[in-house]
Amino acid sequence: MKFYMAPLEGITGYIFRNAHYDYFHPADKYFTPFITPGLNSRRTSKALRDVLPENNRGPEIVPQILTNRADEFIYTEKQLMDMGYQEINLNLGCPSGTVVGKGRGSGFLAFRDDLNRFLEEIYRNAEVKISIKTRLGKDSPEEFDALLDIYNQYPLEELIIHPRTREEFYRGKPNLEMFRLGLEKSRCPVCYNGNIFQKADYEDFCRRFPEVTSVMIGRGLIADPALLDIILGEREIVDKPLLRQFHDRIYGDYADMLSGEVPLLYKMKELWNYMICLFTNAKKYGKKIRKTQSLKNYNEIINTLFETEEIIWGAGFGANGLV
Ligand SMILES: Cc1cc2nc3c(=O)[nH]c(=O)nc-3n(C[C@H](O)[C@H](O)[C@H](O)COP(=O)(O)O)c2cc1C
Incomplete structure (x- = not known):
């Protein structure tokens, strides 16, 4: 089995990816949060900071692009190729209102003719491998069959299926029946994504x-x-001191990158929205972390958390009723 780390905008930037790669069993590929390209080179350069080779020395990285314009995709693909990347991922899954409103991400799935033209152009000009991360459709899983007919016309490196529609966001259970359809019908290799906690x-x-x-x-x-x-049987449970080191590494790297307390606190709070699930008394500490307004207080909370609470056996995302 190949394991990929999914992109989570705001969380899995290079600081998180590099720390994960250094401290834990690394993923085979790390997909970056989406880059929204512009043909204006200044805007694109800013968007590309997360994928600069000097920030990404260890893990295997697949940069992800979010656009519905073939010229923008091709322009950014060229820049990424010049940096040495050999695979690029196209985001056809993002459910956020602003993205969908512009007909991008999972919003693009509703415009099948435009999507088909877009794919025709990017695959005709492709100089690197292009994989796609898709949902089942914008409004209904019934859209998926027709989308697969479109995908099957092109040489996708891989089709990553998150089997939900845009309407579902991240609610409910992934639709495994429709995933099976994708697996059976797709001409390219298929990767599964969703609710493996x-x-x-x-x-x-x-x-x-x-x-x-x-x-x-x-x-x-x-x-x-x-x-x-844990999945691979190399550990039964995360080691608390190691998790503390991982936390401190991320904290230190963000502190070097960001200026001021507020952005650093914001980044750490985002991480704890997920990681707190592992601990006893998660609800109480989750609330304290969310509420804190100063780094001094934050550090005290984290010290007490690691000193007094334990990692719960078998805990993971969604444990403790915290989602
Ligand atoms: C906060 C957040 C940010 C995300 N950002 C991205 C993104 O930039 N690109 C993308 O393809 N998916 C993004 N996703 C979706 C995830 O990559 C993934 O498909 C989703 O979380 C389902 O997988 P999981 O159940 O393993 O978490 C995001 C999800 C969340 C919750």
């Missing part, structure tokens, strides 16, 4: 789909960065 979720999935050879994990791997170690 614990080892048992992974094992259930493998029992149901033994033919799948790659899975992408997002929230589960942020909540428990040792999830791959």
Whole structure:
């Protein structure tokens, strides 16, 4: 099985990816949060900072692009190719209102003729491998069949399926029936993404789909960065001192990158929205972390958390009723 780290905008930037790679069983590929390109080179350069080779020395990185314009995609693809990247991922899954409103991400799935033209142009001009991360459709899973007919016309490196519609955002359970349709019908390799939060979720999935050879994990791997170690039988539970080191590394790297307390606190709070699930008394500490307004107070809370609370056996994203 190949394991990919899913992109989570605002969380899995290079600081998180590099720390994960250094401290835990690394993912086979790390997909970057989306880059929204512009033909204005200044805007694009800013968007590309996360993928600059000097920031990404260890892990295998797949940069992701979010656009519905073939010229923008091709322009950015060229820049990424010049940096040495050999695979690029197209985001056809983002459900956010502003993105969908512009007909991008999962919003693009509703415009099948435009999508087909876009794909025709980017694959005709492709100089690197292009994979696609898709949802089942914008409004209904019934859209997926027609989307697969479109995807099957092009040489996709891989089709990563998050089997929900845009309307579902991240609610409910992934639609495994429709995932099966994708697996059976797709001409390219298929990767599964969605709700693998614990080892048992992974094992259930493998029992149901033994033919799948790659899975992408997002929230589960942020909540428990040792999830791959656990899935692979290298650890039974995340080691608390190691988690503390991982936290401190991320904290230190953000402190070097950001100026002022507020942005650093904001970044750390985002991480704790997920990671707190692992601890006893998670609700109480989650609230304290969310409320704190100063780094001094933040550090005190984190010190007490690590000193007095324990990691819960079998915990992961969604444990403790915290989602
Ligand atoms: C806060 C947040 C940010 C995300 N950002 C991206 C993104 O930039 N690109 C993308 O393809 N998916 C993005 N996703 C979706 C995840 O990559 C993934 O598909 C989703 O979380 C389902 O997988 P999981 O159940 O393993 O978390 C985001 C999800 C969340 C919750």
